[in-house]
Amino acid sequence: MSNSHHDHDHDHDHAHKPMVDEITDFEVLEIALRELCIEKGLFTAEEHRVFTEYAEQIGPTPAARLVAKAWLDPQFKKLALTDAIKACKEVGVDWLHPTGFGAPSDFMAFKILENTPTLHHVIVCALCSCYPRPILGNSPEWYRTPNYRRRIVRWPRQVLSEFGLQLPDSIEVRVEDSNQKHRFMVMPMRPAGTEGWTEDQLAEILTRDCLIGVALPKPGVTNNVTPLVREAIRPASL
């Protein structure tokens, strides 16, 4: 084939992002464990593929959509608070068949916890790292740490303040401990300044951390990741 396919006019000037061009022991170990487990009949290659696909496509979007809908529709809110599994189906999440072929090991009862002006919820799994994955995606790394799991149940206000969330004493803090059969998610209160907003606009401010309960939704804050950009101390001089 000639090089003529390079004649078309899209931009070829951008540099390719660098890649790790090195096979690591960990990459090899992951494959080895998987192959040996398959050979020993613990699961099939197809089961592994489906679970991997599932792990890659889940995220907090359906949860944000669910709460935004509930903020706008009192009937749907009632459903979300009384039959969360049924409400999840309306945002495309079926807890009984989340992977498309069956329930993963962590199938459970799912409940949505409503915040009020005098009550704030935050979720944890003190035992391990249970998390409402079908609707919130994979848990953040800190959620799995013994630091968070042990301390949030004992000193919730202190831990919340480490996330930048200071709550007045007039608000009761309730820590809901998940377990192998029970998962929870927080429904924060709709913040002021969002009057007249559409479902899409509301869903944008419902970040993952708001749904865990370590942050509150705020107009203008659509992502809790705020990378710091610092000016170079010695900028390159050309």
Added chain:
Amino acid sequence: MTKKTSVETFEVLNNIVERDQTWPVMTERHGVENPLPPWKTSLDGLCDALDQTCNSKPPLTFKERRDEEDELSASLYTSLPYPENQLVALAHSLLKRGVIDETELRERLALIRQRLES
């Protein structure tokens, strides 16, 4: 020499830890920005598939897997970041229970590396 500890250790895993090809080392060396290694979701799939099979029965229940991951990450494998510590802890749990044995794992690692480098 293996450190004196009440926890069983496996040379094959200790060697991997010592070689330290962890993702932060790789990203630094190759100028890559991805926060997690490319094998992470496959490891998630592996843990989910195992949990589905062994939810509450041998060889490795969900609770045992997660408890041991926490214990080992805080003891034997403190030098590893996440998710390397999750992966090595899983290997440790499977070796400890005899689901796989050390010799077959060592042989398989060599075979796979040969395949990936071919």
